[in-house]
Amino acid sequence: MDWVVAVVYAGFLAGSGALAVIDVRTRLLPNRIMYPLFAFGVVGLTIASWIGHEWWRIVVAVVAAALCFGLFWLLWFFGGMGFGDVRLIGVIGFYLGWIGIPAVEAGVLLGTTAASVYHVGKMLLRKASRKSELAFGPYLIAGSWAALALEAVLLSR
Numbered sequence: 001m002d003w004v005v006a007v008v009y010a011g012f013l014a015g016s017g018a019l020a021v022i023d024v025r026t027r028l029l030p031n032r033i034m035y036p037l038f039a040f041g042v043v044g045l046t047i048a049s050w051i052g053h054e055w056w057r058i059v060v061a062v063v064a065a066a067l068c069f070g071l072f073w074l075l076w077f078f079g080g081m082g083f084g085d086v087r088l089i090g091v092i093g094f095y096l097g098w099i100g101i102p103a104v105e106a107g108v109l110l111g112t113t114a115a116s117v118y119h120v121g122k123m124l125l126r127k128a129s130r131k132s133e134l135a136f137g138p139y140l141i142a143g144s145w146a147a148l149a150l151e152a153v154l155l156s157r
Helices: 002-026 031-052 055-077 083-099 101-124 137-155
Strands: none
Touching: 002 031, 002 083, 002 137, 031 055, 031 083, 055 083, 055 101, 083 101, 083 137, 101 137
16 A cells, blocks of 8 residues: 555655746646646555545545635635635645545645745735735645644654
């Protein structure tokens, strides 16, 4: 099971890294990367759950993805973010949810905090305003990577 999980998360790192670079350059998160990344995770982590007899992990992943998507959908609905970020957080919620709810909480908190600190800093320097656009995807991705790294460190103890 461990090698399947390693391959799936290596794919997540590669795919989400590509999304981060694209979002910084274009302020877009393309579906042609996002949907295969999600499908890859669903198939790979379902196989890992089946091999390891840990079906609860896939259930938690689906619930985490739905909750993250729903929360960010509300933020999108009331304005302030693009729908690509909503789709992205659903994908991130799935991958982190398979690890566990604390990983989801950490990933979302770290990503949103980093984006907030950066944007507030730019506003204090008068290089941005409250209405300025921010590529939020790279921060969410960095937060998810940090949560995965923290989880790896905690598991190694």
